[in-house]
Amino acid sequence: MAIIYVARSKTLSDWGASVGISKHLFKVGTAEGDGKQAIVELNEQVRAGADDWKLVKADDAEELTETDVLERLAAKVTVVDPNYYPRIKREPGIFRIKIKDVENSMIVARAIANVESLNFTVKPPDIGTYLIKNARR
Numbered sequence: 001m002a003i004i005y006v007a008r009s010k011t012l013s014d015w016g017a018s019v020g021i022s023k024h025l026f027k028v029g030t031a032e033g034d035g036k037q038a039i040v041e042l043n044e045q046v047r048a049g050a051d052d053w054k055l056v057k058a059d060d061a062e063e064l065t066e067t068d069v070l071e072r073l074a075a076k077v078t079v080v081d082p083n084y085y086p087r088i089k090r091e092p093g094i095f096r097i098k099i100k101d102v103e104n105s106m107i108v109a110r111a112i113a114n115v116e117s118l119n120f121t122v123k124p125p126d127i128g129t130y131l132i133k134n135a136r137r
Contacts, residue, residue, distance in 0.1 A: 002061040004028065004069055004135055005035045006128035007042060009050035015087060016096070021080060024097040026056065028073060028131055030066040034058065048091040057128025062136070066093070069135045076134045077101075095131065102130045 017023035031038035035058025
Protein backbone atom coordinates (compact mmCIF):
# COMPACT_ATOMS: atom_id res chain seq x y z
CA MET A 1 0.00 0.00 0.00
CA ALA A 2 1.41 3.39 -1.00
CA ILE A 3 1.37 6.31 1.39
CA ILE A 4 1.90 10.06 1.15
CA TYR A 5 4.28 11.25 3.84
CA VAL A 6 5.28 14.69 5.10
CA ALA A 7 8.65 14.97 6.83
CA ARG A 8 10.57 17.74 8.52
CA SER A 9 14.27 18.16 9.29
CA LYS A 10 15.62 20.63 11.85
CA THR A 11 18.89 20.81 9.91
CA LEU A 12 17.07 21.72 6.69
CA SER A 13 14.83 24.22 8.52
CA ASP A 14 17.86 25.94 10.05
CA TRP A 15 19.58 26.03 6.66
CA GLY A 16 16.44 27.48 5.01
CA ALA A 17 16.24 30.22 7.64
CA SER A 18 19.95 31.06 7.26
CA VAL A 19 19.80 31.41 3.45
CA GLY A 20 16.55 33.39 3.53
CA ILE A 21 14.12 30.86 2.08
CA SER A 22 12.07 30.05 5.17
CA LYS A 23 12.35 27.91 8.25
CA HIS A 24 9.09 26.22 7.27
CA LEU A 25 10.47 23.63 4.83
CA PHE A 26 8.82 20.23 4.51
CA LYS A 27 9.54 17.18 2.35
CA VAL A 28 6.58 15.47 0.71
CA GLY A 29 6.78 12.14 -1.07
CA THR A 30 5.25 8.74 -1.51
CA ALA A 31 6.51 5.38 -0.32
CA GLU A 32 5.46 1.79 -0.04
CA GLY A 33 4.72 0.50 3.44
CA ASP A 34 4.41 2.91 6.33
CA GLY A 35 5.63 6.42 7.11
CA LYS A 36 8.18 5.34 9.68
CA GLN A 37 9.98 3.16 7.15
CA ALA A 38 10.03 6.07 4.66
CA ILE A 39 11.69 8.28 7.28
CA VAL A 40 14.28 5.62 8.07
CA GLU A 41 15.16 5.52 4.35
CA LEU A 42 15.38 9.34 4.17
CA ASN A 43 17.78 9.37 7.11
CA GLU A 44 19.89 6.49 5.76
CA GLN A 45 20.26 8.19 2.38
CA VAL A 46 20.95 11.61 3.98
CA ARG A 47 18.43 13.23 1.65
CA ALA A 48 18.83 17.02 1.13
CA GLY A 49 21.95 16.90 3.27
CA ALA A 50 20.03 16.04 6.44
CA ASP A 51 19.88 12.88 8.51
CA ASP A 52 17.46 14.08 11.18
CA TRP A 53 14.16 13.69 9.33
CA LYS A 54 11.05 13.22 11.45
CA LEU A 55 7.64 12.07 10.29
CA VAL A 56 5.05 14.84 10.52
CA LYS A 57 2.09 13.06 8.94
CA ALA A 58 1.38 10.09 6.68
CA ASP A 59 -1.78 8.92 4.98
CA ASP A 60 -2.95 6.57 2.24
CA ALA A 61 -1.94 7.74 -1.24
CA GLU A 62 -4.87 5.94 -2.84
CA GLU A 63 -3.82 5.55 -6.51
CA LEU A 64 -1.57 8.62 -6.73
CA THR A 65 2.04 8.35 -7.82
CA GLU A 66 4.78 10.59 -6.43
CA THR A 67 4.76 12.61 -9.66
CA ASP A 68 1.01 13.20 -9.34
CA VAL A 69 1.35 14.22 -5.70
CA LEU A 70 4.18 16.68 -6.37
CA GLU A 71 2.47 18.23 -9.41
CA ARG A 72 -0.81 18.74 -7.57
CA LEU A 73 0.92 20.20 -4.55
CA ALA A 74 3.12 22.48 -6.65
CA ALA A 75 -0.03 24.12 -8.03
CA LYS A 76 -0.91 25.35 -4.53
CA VAL A 77 2.31 25.49 -2.48
CA THR A 78 5.73 27.00 -3.29
CA VAL A 79 8.32 24.43 -4.34
CA VAL A 80 11.96 25.02 -3.43
CA ASP A 81 13.84 24.62 -6.73
CA PRO A 82 16.25 21.69 -6.25
CA ASN A 83 18.45 22.84 -9.13
CA TYR A 84 19.07 26.30 -7.70
CA TYR A 85 20.37 25.37 -4.25
CA PRO A 86 23.41 23.04 -4.10
CA ARG A 87 22.40 21.74 -0.67
CA ILE A 88 19.23 20.13 -1.99
CA LYS A 89 20.51 19.26 -5.47
CA ARG A 90 18.18 16.83 -7.25
CA GLU A 91 15.92 16.42 -4.21
CA PRO A 92 12.29 16.79 -5.33
CA GLY A 93 9.40 17.44 -3.02
CA ILE A 94 10.71 20.17 -0.72
CA PHE A 95 8.07 22.81 -0.13
CA ARG A 96 8.14 26.21 1.53
CA ILE A 97 5.05 26.68 3.64
CA LYS A 98 3.39 30.00 4.36
CA ILE A 99 1.84 29.67 7.79
CA LYS A 100 -0.85 32.20 6.83
CA ASP A 101 -2.14 29.81 4.12
CA VAL A 102 -2.39 26.97 6.65
CA GLU A 103 -4.16 29.25 9.14
CA ASN A 104 -6.67 30.37 6.51
CA SER A 105 -7.39 26.77 5.54
CA MET A 106 -7.93 25.81 9.18
CA ILE A 107 -10.20 28.80 9.82
CA VAL A 108 -12.42 27.85 6.90
CA ALA A 109 -12.53 24.18 7.97
CA ARG A 110 -13.42 25.13 11.55
CA ALA A 111 -16.08 27.59 10.43
CA ILE A 112 -17.70 24.96 8.20
CA ALA A 113 -17.63 22.47 11.08
CA ASN A 114 -19.28 25.08 13.37
CA VAL A 115 -16.40 25.06 15.86
CA GLU A 116 -17.09 27.95 18.20
CA SER A 117 -13.50 28.89 18.98
CA LEU A 118 -11.31 29.92 16.09
CA ASN A 119 -8.30 30.45 18.37
CA PHE A 120 -5.53 27.97 17.61
CA THR A 121 -1.83 27.64 16.98
CA VAL A 122 -0.54 25.99 13.81
CA LYS A 123 1.58 22.95 14.61
CA PRO A 124 3.56 20.66 12.27
CA PRO A 125 0.79 18.00 12.15
CA ASP A 126 -1.61 20.72 10.95
CA ILE A 127 0.85 21.57 8.18
CA GLY A 128 1.08 17.88 7.30
CA THR A 129 -2.68 17.65 7.04
CA TYR A 130 -2.76 20.77 4.86
CA LEU A 131 -0.11 19.37 2.50
CA ILE A 132 -1.72 15.95 2.18
CA LYS A 133 -5.17 17.47 1.62
CA ASN A 134 -3.83 19.70 -1.16
CA ALA A 135 -1.87 16.83 -2.73
CA ARG A 136 -5.12 14.89 -3.15
CA ARG A 137 -7.01 17.71 -4.86
